[in-house]
Amino acid sequence: MSISAAAADTSPKTTAGLRHVSIFGSTGSVGVSTLDLIAGAPDKFSVDVLTANENVSLLAEQARQFSAGLAVIADESKYAELKSSLAGSGIEVAAGRDALIAAAGRKVDWVMLAIVGAAGLAPALAAVRTGSIIAIANKEALVCSGDLVLGDAKKYGATLLPVDSEHNAIFQVLDFDQIDTVERLILTASGGPFLDFTLDQMKSVTREQALAHPNWDMGAKISIDSATMMNKGLEYIEAVRLFPVSPEKIDILVHPQSVIHSMVEYRDGSVLAQMGAPDMRTPISYTLGWPERHSFPAERLDLAKTGSLTFLEPDLLRFPAIRLAREALFAGKSAPTTLNASNEVAVHGFLTGAIGFLDIAAVVEECLNRAQVVDLSSIEDIFECDRQSRELARTVMASI
Ligand SMILES: NC(=O)C1=CN([C@@H]2O[C@H](COP(=O)(O)OP(=O)(O)OC[C@H]3O[C@@H](n4cnc5c(N)ncnc54)[C@H](OP(=O)(O)O)[C@@H]3O)[C@@H](O)[C@H]2O)C=CC1
Numbered sequence: 383m384s385i386s387a388a389a390a391d392t393s394p395k396t397t398a399g400l401r402h403v404s405i406f407g408s409t410g411s412v413g414v415s416t417l418d419l420i421a422g423a424p425d426k427f428s429v430d431v432l433t434a435n436e437n438v439s440l441l442a443e444q445a446r447q448f449s450a451g452l453a454v455i456a457d458e459s460k461y462a463e464l465k466s467s468l469a470g471s472g473i474e475v476a477a478g479r480d481a482l483i484a485a486a487g488r489k490v491d492w493v494m495l496a497i498v499g500a501a502g503l504a505p506a507l508a509a510v511r512t513g514s515i516i517a518i519a520n521k522e523a524l525v526c527s528g529d530l531v532l533g534d535a536k537k538y539g540a541t542l543l544p545v546d547s548e549h550n551a552i553f554q555v556l557d558f559d560q561i562d563t564v565e566r567l568i569l570t571a572s573g574g575p576f577l578d579f580t581l582d583q584m585k586s587v588t589r590e591q592a593l594a595h596p597n598w599d600m601g602a603k604i605s606i607d608s609a610t611m612m613n614k615g616l617e618y619i620e621a622v623r624l625f626p627v628s629p630e631k632i633d634i635l636v637h638p639q640s641v642i643h644s645m646v647e648y649r650d651g652s653v654l655a656q657m658g659a660p661d662m663r664t665p666i667s668y669t670l671g672w673p674e675r676h677s678f679p680a681e682r683l684d685l686a687k688t689g690s691l692t693f694l695e696p697d698l699l700r701f702p703a704i705r706l707a708r709e710a711l712f713a714g715k716s717a718p719t720t721l722n723a724s725n726e727v728a729v730h731g732f733l734t735g736a737i738g739f740l741d742i743a744a745v746v747e748e749c750l751n752r753a754q755v756v757d758l759s760s761i762e763d764i765f766e767c768d769r770q771s772r773e774l775a776r777t778v779m780a781s782i
């Protein structure tokens with residue numbers, strides 16, 4: 383089933399009342415929130431696969447706490463450490479990229495894709511091909527792979543549930559059965575920590591300032607993307623991939639309080655919004671329970687306390703990443719893959735002190751200008767484009 387049909391399927395996908403789940407990227411921000419929800423409902427879930435890149439100690443701790451079937455560490459050099467950490471537990475251990483992909487091919491009821499970056503694409507495809515319910519947080523996989531993930535979801539009968547707060551919001555209020563009555567999707571954006579900064583001030587911001595998101599507690603890469611607003615650019619492409627709505631009908635609106643997570647406007651003028659406190663456990667809980675709603679004691683929204691909700695247009699001069707993402711989408715073919723890969727390299731460059739904050743978008747723009755826009759007709763083409771774009775981004779960064 384594709385995402386467009388997912389809303390119509392109302393039969394809970396459980397095995398004897400217990401949902402068997404796997405979490406890819408369990409040691410990250412989304413992964414930890416997912417396990418937090420699962421810990422609160424031990425009678426509803428049984429954990430099969432947990433994975434990390436290099437954080438052996440947290441992965442081993444999680445695997446023991448949840449009696450996982452298999453723990454996979456992507457960094458092969460950490461295999462022995464993980465093996466000894468889990469000795470005597472009866473938990474299977476594996477390492478490396480191929481092991482990660484094989485683990486994603488294990489059939490369970492529900493999978494969380496919470497690896498950050500294009501590194502999550504191959505496991506995402508393997509998971510989708512099992513035909514299970516797939517909760518997808520990994521927006522980069524959707525951006526860089528064109529229609530492949532959605533196409534395979536359809537082909538293999540998987541149900542794709544968006545985890546990203548904006549897309550989860552839209553999923554909750556979008557009437558898939560009357561899609562031609564939809565006039566606009568409105569993606570809200572907090573504007574990040576530099577919403578009120580001048581370009582001159584943005585030139586010299588530090589890593590710590592950029593990591594300090596005003597509303598959300600997230601991993602480093604997405605926090606920097608929020609600060610450049612590339613996150614909204616990626617989310618714009620993510621929305622085009624996920625929802626059967628043309629790109630011209632998708633707007634971005636800055637809403638600094640992050641209370642309205644996104645909106646859908648219908649042709650009769652009705653605007654439906656999903657709201658909530660900025661806590662990722664709410665959208666994750668929605669996907670964990672889907673099609674039922676589980677109870678979750680998240681902080682409740684207190685609008686009187688919030689006081690006012692404000693909105694403004696994004697400033698594309700101070701936040702060119704939004705323009706770059708739109709241009710990449712309209713250029714099509716390999717351009718979104720280049721956008722994503724060069725952004726990943728540039729964000730890493732900023733986090734490691736190699737380039738300044740404003741250089742992130744400059745590197746991406748230069749890569750988009752220099753890279754050829756070519757057809758990507760297979761997963762191998764996507765990987766090759768991703769590899770070449772990273773190489774190009776490193777070359778561009780070295781010249782700054
Ligand atoms: N955090 C949030 O609130 C939100 C996140 N998202 C999206 O969800 C995804 C995850 O974000 P977030 O949880 O913040 O990220 P984190 O950086 O906190 O966690 C990333 C996870 O992926 C693992 N990982 C990193 N690199 C690799 C690799 N090369 N191979 C395999 N595993 C890897 C990490 O392992 P290790 O711990 O060992 O490094 C960790 O488990 C991103 O795509 C993000 O855009 C979307 C909406 C909200």
Ligand SMILES: CC(=O)[C@@H](O)[C@H](O)COP(=O)(O)O
Nearest residue numbers: 546547571572573574608613
């Ligand atoms: C929680 C979530 O979904 C993030 O993607 C969030 O949207 C980031 O906030 P920005 O709106 O600042 O990008």
Ligand SMILES: [Mn+2]
Nearest residue numbers: 546547548617
């Ligand atoms: Mn988001």
